[in-house]
Amino acid sequence: MANIKVLENEITVLKIEDEDYISLTDMLKAKDGDFFISDWLRNRNTIEYLGIWEKIHNPNFNYCEFAIITSQAGLNSYKLSL
Numbered sequence: 001m002a003n004i005k006v007l008e009n010e011i012t013v014l015k016i017e018d019e020d021y022i023s024l025t026d027m028l029k030a031k032d033g034d035f036f037i038s039d040w041l042r043n044r045n046t047i048e049y050l051g052i053w054e055k056i057h058n059p060n061f062n063y064c065e066f067a068i069i070t071s072q073a074g075l076n077s078y079k080l081s082l
Helices: 024-040 044-057 063-072
Strands: 002-006 009-016 019-022
Touching: 009 024, 019 024, 044 063
Parallel strands: none
Antiparallel strands: 002 009, 009 019
16 A cells, blocks of 8 residues: 655555555545545445446445445435445
């Protein structure tokens, strides 16, 4: 794991095998703080996108738990913790 500095903000870069992954969470925190991240994670389209990514890249993806999350995404009462 490494960090890069972008406009005085530390962004985590994780290397897995030969691929580099940049932390979207760090980038969003630097831009708008934690509030924006929690709001973004309530969006149904975001949750569906993350689910597709996990299905493709995570062999241990928990489909049952994800079904519960997607059924609640977008509701005012829904909040995904960080």
